[in-house]
Structures are given as structure tokens and as C-alpha cells.
Amino acid sequence: MAVELKETIDKRREEIMDACERLYESMGFHAITIKNISTETSFSRPSIYNYFQTKEEIFLGLLTREYMKWNDALRSVIGRKAIMDKDALARALAKSMEERKTLLKVSAMNLYEIEENSRDELLVEYKRTFKESIELFDECLKKHLGVSAEKSEQIRYVFFPYMYGIYPYAYPTAKQISAMDEVKLSHRDVTIYEMTYQFLKLIL
Structure with a gap:
């Protein structure tokens, strides 16, 4: 029952x-x-x-679910029998991130407010899932590249903050584009995959 x-x-x-x-x-x-x-x-x-209890809790639940889906993708990368080189791993991780548009959008735009207006137990549930993402990301690096725990931490502390900035670059608003055009600030169309892959190529 x-x-x-x-x-x-x-x-x-x-x-x-x-x-x-x-x-x-x-x-x-x-x-x-x-x-x-x-x-x-x-x-x-x-x-x-x-x-x-709040709209923010719905978004926090949504974000937790997004991280759970990403965790499944990371497990799939870890589970591959063939060992990947840096380029192949960068591509695999970029592919996993490409499918998490909502995760990137919520994290970039509204995370602080969502966390602040959600019950503690739901925030802990989210942080537990996020911690698992970190552990799985580290395991990907260890499995395929033999990266040490210290090096993995260095890569993670560069990649995760970068990750939160991907969505605004991949999906600028029409107003932002208009303003950039007005001041002749160069910009180009980029995808979540491209931004993730190119950055991981640099840091792995």
C-alpha cells in the first residue's frame, strides 16, 4: 500500500x-x-x-531530475568498455551536456532564488544528487584518462563554474543580440555541444 x-x-x-x-x-x-x-x-x-509549497520547489525538483538524468548519461560514459582518449571523452561529455538544456538554463538564471525559497529537505535532496554528479564526473576522468584525484578536482573546479555560463551564450535573447549589434560587439551562434566540447578539449 x-x-x-x-x-x-x-x-x-x-x-x-x-x-x-x-x-x-x-x-x-x-x-x-x-x-x-x-x-x-x-x-x-x-x-x-x-x-x-512554492514555485521554487517545483523548479528545484525539476533541476534535481535533470541532474539525475545527467548522472545516468555519465554512468553510460563510465560503463563503456573501450577506453576513450581526451578528444573522445570531451565529445562524450559534451553530448551528455547537450541534452541537458533545462539544467543549464535553471542553473544559469535562477538557482540562488530557487534554493533560497525551497524547504531544507528538498535542497538536501538536490545537493545529494549534485554530489553524485561530481563523483561520476570524476570517475569518467579516472576511468578513461587515469586522472588523479587532485587533478580531477582542479578540472572540476574549472568546468562546473564554466558550465553555468553555457546557456546564456548558447541562447542569447533578441534584446541582447540587438544591443550587441548596436555597439558592434562581435558574437556568433554557438551550441551547448560546441561550447562544452571546445572547453573540455582545453582543460582535459
Whole structure:
């Protein structure tokens, strides 16, 4: 009975997070409300509060889910039988990051506010998943490149802060582009994959 209840709760939380993610594709973080999210689900607005106390908690759940998906991709890289060289590993990690657009967007745009307005237990759950990402990233470097723990930490402390800046460069707004054009600031179209791959090539 308890297992069935947990499955039901998890399914409903997933539906709410799915709705939030769809809205986030076309709306800004501050424009999205619990009411907006409820119209995209089978729940009323009061019902959503049974699963998330704030909008920020929905986004935190979404971010936690994104890291869980990335962790699965990192495990796949670790699980490859053939040992990869630096270029192949950079490409594999770039591919895993390319599929995590929502992760990059939330991390770059709204992470502080989301963490500040979420319950401690949910923040701990997110940090636990994030810690696993760090450990799996390190394991990728150790497995394929034989990188020491000290070197792996150095690479990580460069890559993860860089990672948070990828989304704004890959998806500048029309207003930002217009302003850059006005002052003749050069810019070019780049993808998440390209930014990740080129940077990892430099630091691995």
C-alpha cells in the first residue's frame, strides 16, 4: 500500500514538473505562477500545494531530475568498455551536456532564488544528487584518462563554474543580440555541444 502511495505521489510530482518545464520553454521564471502550472496539469492550484509549497520547489525538483538524468548519461560514459582518449571523452561529455538544456538554463538564471525559497529537505535532496554528479564526473576522468584525484578536482573546479555560463551564450535573447549589434560587439551562434566540447578539449 505504501509503495502504491509513493508511486502515485511521484507520478503527480512528475506531471507538475513536466508542466513547469513546458512553460519554462516560452516564459520567464518570474512570469510563471502556480496558477499557470495548474492549467497545464490535471490538478487545481490548491492541489499542487500538496506536493510543492512554492514555485521554487517545483523548479528545484525539476533541476534535481535533470541532474539525475545527467548522472545516468555519465554512468553510460563510465560503463563503456573501450577506453576513450581526451578528444573522445570531451565529445562524450559534451553530448551528455547537450541534452541537458533545462539544467543549464535553471542553473544559469535562477538557482540562488530557487534554493533560497525551497524547504531544507528538498535542497538536501538536490545537493545529494549534485554530489553524485561530481563523483561520476570524476570517475569518467579516472576511468578513461587515469586522472588523479587532485587533478580531477582542479578540472572540476574549472568546468562546473564554466558550465553555468553555457546557456546564456548558447541562447542569447533578441534584446541582447540587438544591443550587441548596436555597439558592434562581435558574437556568433554557438551550441551547448560546441561550447562544452571546445572547453573540455582545453582543460582535459
